[in-house]
Amino acid sequence: MSGFTPASSMPVFVHRSRRGAELVLLILALAVGIGAYAAVGLGVQEKMPVDLVGYGTWLVALLVAAHIGVRLMAPYADPVLLPLVAMLNGFGLAVIHRLDLAMKAGDGVFARQQLIWMTIGIVLFLIALFVVPDHRMLQRFTYTAGLAAVVLLILPMLPLIGKEINGARIWINIGPVGFQPGEVAKVLLVICFAGYLAVHRDALALAGRRFVGIDLPRGRDLGPLLMMWVISLAILVLQRDLGSSLLFYGLFVVTLYVATERKGWIVVGGLLFAGGVFAAISLFSHVRVRVLTWLNPFDYYPEPLNGTSSGQLVEGLFGMAWGGMIGRGFGSGEPWRVPYANSDFIIPAIGEELGLTALLALLLCYGLIVERGLRTAIVARDDFGKLLSVGLATSVALQTFVVVGGVTGLIPLTGLTTPFLSYGGSSLVANWVIVALLLRVSDQSRRPLPTAPSDEDLAAEETQIVKLDKGAMTK
């Protein structure tokens, strides 16, 4: 992993801008989003939704704004990322709207709120692209970001503004709006890890003693990182937020592994994780319940056993089984049987009404988002950019894995939102900012190298001139 690769004799990739391809994909993404909205109307209410034109116009306006923003501020950015997240977001909106109709919870109250959050998300996306013209300036805020993340994580535990919902104290109230600061802390922690490791990765990888085949780094190199990480994990465990703890832990191990290129970290991370899980199972009853319902979900359904119920998980599994290959169709399933179908359990809701075919398409989209993030890391020219994009891509990957694995019974269920799909403002907004940062790094790394000052400039200064290689000039 070298941050400095402008070799003059090496073959050099010259990336094209590809904004046209992005526009075409965005139009397709809009077709998916608005089409889903229309299909929901036809399936559930047996008529075209009356506000289809207004809704469609709003969605088009949002994405056109995002596209123009990218054209102006990050012209060489990756062409696929924005359409992928736009599609997931639009699709999620339609599914949330469908669940609103089913639950008769007012007229489209969740979908409307989600649309407002999406608008805020895209505004923040544009602001992030504007205020961060070069991702390397974020490296200056390494420790500030770490501190801010810890403060944000503590906020929900304070009286007055903190709020406990469903046993997890991860919310704060800003006026009438509830917000999960942990989602923002996630982005800040990625910046913090990347900034710290970009500077200290050599010391971490090379200095230190060797112990049973693993190079242990010196305490002073690892110390600050470990402290930050322990603080954030301790807060999350106190708040009983299992999903986020898992996310932060995985993020930490992956970033450390990528930065140091030492496989030992995966081993150490895995062992520590196994130990942590074992301890959590024996110490905390709420963790034990999750594991028990994961191993034997049908023991706790339909009647709760010893006060433990797995109704949510089992109803979700029933939904996906009932959906089968191509689903029951919008309006023909019963996805409202699952509590929180619009946030944590949106995947079973989609599986029931559109089947495995749609779920595979969505999972493929998540895979592509992660692939584009890692691809950005590969072409990035500086260490910080590489680690930042690896961290951001990993956060999307882990979040998707934790929630999809949880609802499909692959791993114990822990609450997290499905990125971009689920109802949840904080998560949506934070994920849009993640996309903005990924596009920023990708724009920086795909942009052709600026040419050195022209020969005329140098000649005017009466200096000797070296003919630059064409490749070095146009790369």
Place this chain on the structure above:
Amino acid sequence: MSELTLFLIRVAYLAILWIFVLAALSVIRSDMFGARVTNASAGQPAAPGRGKSPAARAPRRGVPTHVAVTTGSNAGVTVPLSQAPIVIGRGSDAAIILDDDYASTRHARIAVSGDQWFVEDLGSTNGTYIGSVRINQPTAISLGTQVRIGKTILELRK
């Protein structure tokens, strides 16, 4: 609405979903294989004066051997290029330690690739300039190119 219509809507919708996914994949594919690959040495067009072999030009242009601070409070400091990559900044671990309030701790770096020297800004606050242009990518420099960092100017010397 009839069962058949709903079925057709569902299938059509799934088709749109997959068309989107396949379109995204094809863009990724074209991005991977469609990128222009220029081989820097081979791709150079026959410019006038190309007839001269690089070897013939070499003695005239000379090979830089050290980097020197020409202007600023550290003027006169030189560091041999054999120590490359050379980190320039206010920090104590920099190879050229600048006493310049406008420089960052790790401000810029001079490194070699092949026989071409590059200067790269390390995310400094006030930027690194070549002439009046602020650089934001590793930029090729040659003998005598003036690289400005804060109030300091450096250049490669023979």
